[in-house]
Amino acid sequence: MEPIISFKNFGFKYTVQKEPTLYGIDLDIYPGQKVLIAGPSGCGKSTLVSCLNGLAPFSYDGEYTGSLTIKGVEARDSSIFARSKVIGTVLQDSDAQFVGLTVAEDIAFALENDAVAVDEMKKRVQDVADLVDVGGHLAHAPHELSGGQKQRVSLAGVLVDDVDVLLFDEPLANLDPATGESAIELIDRIWKDENKTVIIIEHRLEDVLHRGVDRVILMDDGRILADMTPEQLLCSDLLRKTGIREPLYITALKYAGLAVTPDMHPAHIETLTLSEAQKAQVRDWFDRVESPQKPGRGDALLDVQNVSFAYNNGHQALRDISFSIRKGELTAIAGRNGAGKSTMCKLVCGFEKQQQGTILLKGEDSAEMSIKERGEHVGYVMQNPNQMISKVFIKDEVGLGLSLRGKPQEEIDAAVDDALKICSLSPFVDWPVSALSYGQKKRVTIASILSLHPDVIMLDEPTAGQDFRRYTEIMEFLEDLNRSGVTVLLITHDMHLMLEYCDRALVFSDGKLLADDAPAAVLSDPDLIRAASLKKTSLYDLAGLCGIADPKEFTARFIDCDRKARRGV
Amino acid sequence: MTNIFNYIDRKSPVHAMTGASKLVCLLLWSFGAMSSFDPRFLFALFAVALILFKISKIRVADIRFMLWFTLAFCVLNNLLIFLFSPQHGTEIYGTFHEVFRLGGRYVVTQEQLLYHLNVFLKYLATIPIVLLFVTTTDPSEFASSLNRIGVNYKIAYSVSLALRYIPDIQREYHDITLSLQARGVEMSKKASLRSRLKTASGTLVPLILSSMDRIEVISNAMELRSFGKNKKRTWYRYRKFTAWDFGAMLLGLAVLLLSIFLTTFVNHSRYYNPFV
Numbered sequence: 001m002e003p004i005i006s007f008k009n010f011g012f013k014y015t016v017q018k019e020p021t022l023y024g025i026d027l028d029i030y031p032g033q034k035v036l037i038a039g040p041s042g043c044g045k046s047t048l049v050s051c052l053n054g055l056a057p058f059s060y061d062g063e064y065t066g067s068l069t070i071k072g073v074e075a076r077d078s079s080i081f082a083r084s085k086v087i088g089t090v091l092q093d094s095d096a097q098f099v100g101l102t103v104a105e106d107i108a109f110a111l112e113n114d115a116v117a118v119d120e121m122k123k124r125v126q127d128v129a130d131l132v133d134v135g136g137h138l139a140h141a142p143h144e145l146s147g148g149q150k151q152r153v154s155l156a157g158v159l160v161d162d163v164d165v166l167l168f169d170e171p172l173a174n175l176d177p178a179t180g181e182s183a184i185e186l187i188d189r190i191w192k193d194e195n196k197t198v199i200i201i202e203h204r205l206e207d208v209l210h211r212g213v214d215r216v217i218l219m220d221d222g223r224i225l226a227d228m229t230p231e232q233l234l235c236s237d238l239l240r241k242t243g244i245r246e247p248l249y250i251t252a253l254k255y256a257g258l259a260v261t262p263d264m265h266p267a268h269i270e271t272l273t274l275s276e277a278q279k280a281q282v283r284d285w286f287d288r289v290e291s292p293q294k295p296g297r298g299d300a301l302l303d304v305q306n307v308s309f310a311y312n313n314g315h316q317a318l319r320d321i322s323f324s325i326r327k328g329e330l331t332a333i334a335g336r337n338g339a340g341k342s343t344m345c346k347l348v349c350g351f352e353k354q355q356q357g358t359i360l361l362k363g364e365d366s367a368e369m370s371i372k373e374r375g376e377h378v379g380y381v382m383q384n385p386n387q388m389i390s391k392v393f394i395k396d397e398v399g400l401g402l403s404l405r406g407k408p409q410e411e412i413d414a415a416v417d418d419a420l421k422i423c424s425l426s427p428f429v430d431w432p433v434s435a436l437s438y439g440q441k442k443r444v445t446i447a448s449i450l451s452l453h454p455d456v457i458m459l460d461e462p463t464a465g466q467d468f469r470r471y472t473e474i475m476e477f478l479e480d481l482n483r484s485g486v487t488v489l490l491i492t493h494d495m496h497l498m499l500e501y502c503d504r505a506l507v508f509s510d511g512k513l514l515a516d517d518a519p520a521a522v523l524s525d526p527d528l529i530r531a532a533s534l535k536k537t538s539l540y541d542l543a544g545l546c547g548i549a550d551p552k553e554f555t556a557r558f559i560d561c562d563r564k565a566r567r568g569v
Numbered sequence: 570m571t572n573i574f575n576y577i578d579r580k581s582p583v584h585a586m587t588g589a590s591k592l593v594c595l596l597l598w599s600f601g602a603m604s605s606f607d608p609r610f611l612f613a614l615f616a617v618a619l620i621l622f623k624i625s626k627i628r629v630a631d632i633r634f635m636l637w638f639t640l641a642f643c644v645l646n647n648l649l650i651f652l653f654s655p656q657h658g659t660e661i662y663g664t665f666h667e668v669f670r671l672g673g674r675y676v677v678t679q680e681q682l683l684y685h686l687n688v689f690l691k692y693l694a695t696i697p698i699v700l701l702f703v704t705t706t707d708p709s710e711f712a713s714s715l716n717r718i719g720v721n722y723k724i725a726y727s728v729s730l731a732l733r734y735i736p737d738i739q740r741e742y743h744d745i746t747l748s749l750q751a752r753g754v755e756m757s758k759k760a761s762l763r764s765r766l767k768t769a770s771g772t773l774v775p776l777i778l779s780s781m782d783r784i785e786v787i788s789n790a791m792e793l794r795s796f797g798k799n800k801k802r803t804w805y806r807y808r809k810f811t812a813w814d815f816g817a818m819l820l821g822l823a824v825l826l827l828s829i830f831l832t833t834f835v836n837h838s839r840y841y842n843p844f845v
Contacts, residue, residue, distance in 0.1 A: 053793055054793075055793070058792070059788075059789055059792065080792055080793070081795050081798040084794060084795055089793050091786065091789070091790055091793075096783055096787055096790065097786065097787075097790040098733075099733065099787060099790060099791055099794075100733070100805075101708065101709045101732060101733050102709070104805060105709055105805045105806065108805035109791075109794050109796070110794040110795050111803070111805075112803050112804055112805060113794060113797070113798055113799065113802050114795060114798070114799070114802075115799055115801050115802050115803050116803060117803065118803055118804070118805070121803065121805060122805070125805070142733075143736065143737075158794070161794075346747075349751055350751075351747045351751075371747070371750040371751055372750060372751070372754075372755065374751070375752055375753060379751075380748060380751050382744065382748050384779055384782075386775060386778040386782060387741060387744060387745050387748070387775050387778075388748055388775060389774070389775055389778070390749065390772065390774045392774075400752060400753075401752040401753050404752065404753035404754055404755075405753050448752070449752075452752070452753075
């Protein structure tokens with residue numbers, strides 16, 4: 001059989017860069033295959049995607065070397081439009097990819113551009129919309145849809161063209177765990193039913209492997225490091241070397257001292273088979289490791305008491321919420337979109353006012369405080385750093401809050417120096433903000449909040465849309481910050497984030513606070529998981545498989561052990 | 570979030586018409602109304618516009634804000650005309666019938682009053698039609714209509730695209746100002762106008778930066794789905810012309826022709842002159 005995509009000694013160099021980003025790529029993908037491309041940030045996988053769909057070199061200037069043929073046509077000789085008929089790309093940011101005013105128009109977009117007659121267009125749009133289960137939402141505007149629905153619309157928008165290859169660029173990046181799971185199931189269904197070739201770029205290996213893939217291509221430093229089945233990959237030590245997260249149950253097996261071998265069928269937790277001796281070894285490990293210590297409780301910095309809030313349109317966003325945040329905690333506010341997480345933060349910051357209940361900041365009633373005054377207790381960091389930065393130079397940006405409060409210049413300079421030091425940005429003090437990377441900009445926005453010395457710093461989805469390296473960089477920074485005594489509150493729908501980094505999770509659903517517990521406990525409670533659109537961890541199943549009666553404790557001990565390993569304790 | 574077009578979705582024959590025919594009718598109607606200073610004709614147009622409103626099922630309550638806005642503008646316009654040119658009527662009609670004196674050059678004449686009546690009626694004759702167009706035209710159908718009457722589809726689509734992203738950008742602006750306020754920027758009425766303008770310009774930098782990010786993603790997404798490949802494109806929201814559409818365009822044409830007829834054969838000028 002002829003490969004549908006064939007790279008032969010392929011390379012790509014961006015015009016603006018000195019060194020090629022990709023080199024020596026040899027890869028054949030055959031019709032009907034399902035391929036996962038994984039690799040750390042900067043490994044070249046995004047460039048590979050752009051070379052496939054034609055954005056490089058049509059949108060990003062650069063030069064091909066070697067050969068890339070797509071459906072038998074040398075890529076050099078085909079336009080971005082011709083390629084889009086073979087390869088349909090579902091971009092990472094399905095919100096920005098949504099160009100139509102309604103679902104129907106967005107799905108029809110490619111057909112409109114191909115000047116397809118309107119009657120035929122309407123029929124095809126309806127068919128494709130039904131295929132991905134958005135047929136009932138054709139007249140809806142983008143802001144009326146959930147993240148998962150938007151992604152389905154993006155998928156429909158490329159399926160409508162009857163492409164041979166579906167290319168998914170980090171499809172899980174903006175979805176909550178339960179939605180991510182159904183996205184993977186949907187991709188699998190389309191792959192099987194529609195006879196498509198599927199290429200998925202993702203670093204969340206365990207989540208993608210929820211449904212099988214034929215091959216995993218592991219990339220590092222602009223070339224292909226490995227091309228093997230998921231089982232082979234999981235049995236190797238390549239994941240650890242490239243800094244990609246193994247499935248949690250695999251890591252747990254390794255902690256227990258087991259060597260992962262193909263005869264265990266390690267690709268999915270459902271297929272994993274262990275001998276009695278191996279199960280006993282996991283149980284031994286569980287008995288051997290200590291239970292994590294409960295963190296000591298500090299003074300309450302933020303006290304939310306019986307707060308209820310409804311928007312002007314009558315939507316009851318929060319009902320009778322009570323919790324308190326204590327000094328030194330690293331807490332996650334979790335829940336799906338629309339669960340009330342962001343509204344809670346808006347109330348704390350004073351952007352909205354609750355109709356009932358009290359919010360105490362360091363024991364003081366905040367009802368009479370202005371947004372500015374609250375800002376001295378609670379620092380709020382927005383999701384997108386580009387939305388916060390309003391000064392050209394880093395120094396001015398970080399000192400903005402203080403200079404607006406009329407502090408003397410020496411005091412500002414000292415505070416800016418401190419904040420930059422904490423955020424490892426001291427060498428850049430005189431730089432313009434525009435010269436920094438995304439992760440560094442994020443740190444600038446955090447520094448600009450830290451310079452005001454708030455009691456609590458609150459971050460909205462700090463890792464949304466970030467690849468694993470940036471994600472790790474941001475989270476480890478926040479962890480260090482927390483250890484240095486800063487109280488941190490994170491809004492997130494990322495389960496791994498709360499599991500791996502947070503001491504405590506507040507789970508919101510439909511405006512109610514469903515749980516206030518350790519993340520390991522939250523993620524071991526099936527009812528809670530369903531209500532909050534979370535996902536059971538594979539550790540829970542592994543505990544069951546090995547006959548460990550307390551999966552919650554198993555998860556907690558694993559997380560504690562994993563954190564210590566990461567910190568090198 | 571309200572969109573600037575304020576499209577109100579109701580079922581009516583006016584809604585069912587294509588944006589193109591409504592636009593043609595609006596243009597012809599406006600030319601007709603603008604070129605005539607015959608109060609009888611303008612009043613008749615106003616009456617017809619009211620009937621159209623009735624048909625369209627748009628209620629006064631839906632457009633109250635725009636109505637007040639244009640009325641205020643109309644009053645201001647009339648005041649300014651009188652202030653700067655109190656004898657404009659006399660210049661036009663060539664006669665002088667004094668009503669009363671206000672002092673100085675401000676003498677109120679019948680001619681001036683007739684001229685003001687004309688200006689006022691012009692508003693009454695055109696504003697309802699403009700509001701009708703705005704409230705009954707689906708924005709994306711409008712983009713397709715623009716394309717149909719000869720506007721390049723890339724330009725027509727940019728109208729639709731702007732409508733798609735304006736609410737997002739509004740939301741983003743709102744978020745940016747809130748986060749700046751939390752850091753200590755005073756945006757309430759307590760601050761002086763000057764400092765508020767300065768801070769407003771401060772929000773522009775983040776707004777532009779994040780919009781630039783967005784533009785790159787959008788243009789890539791559009792190119793990946795063949796936008797700009799062909800000379801022509803079709804539109805999902807395309808509608809066929811019906812009898813109502815032809816009726817609307819004929820109505821517009823009739824208004825223009827009647828206006829020309831009145832000017833050339835009845836009044837022998839753009840002005841109806843009862844003073845000679």
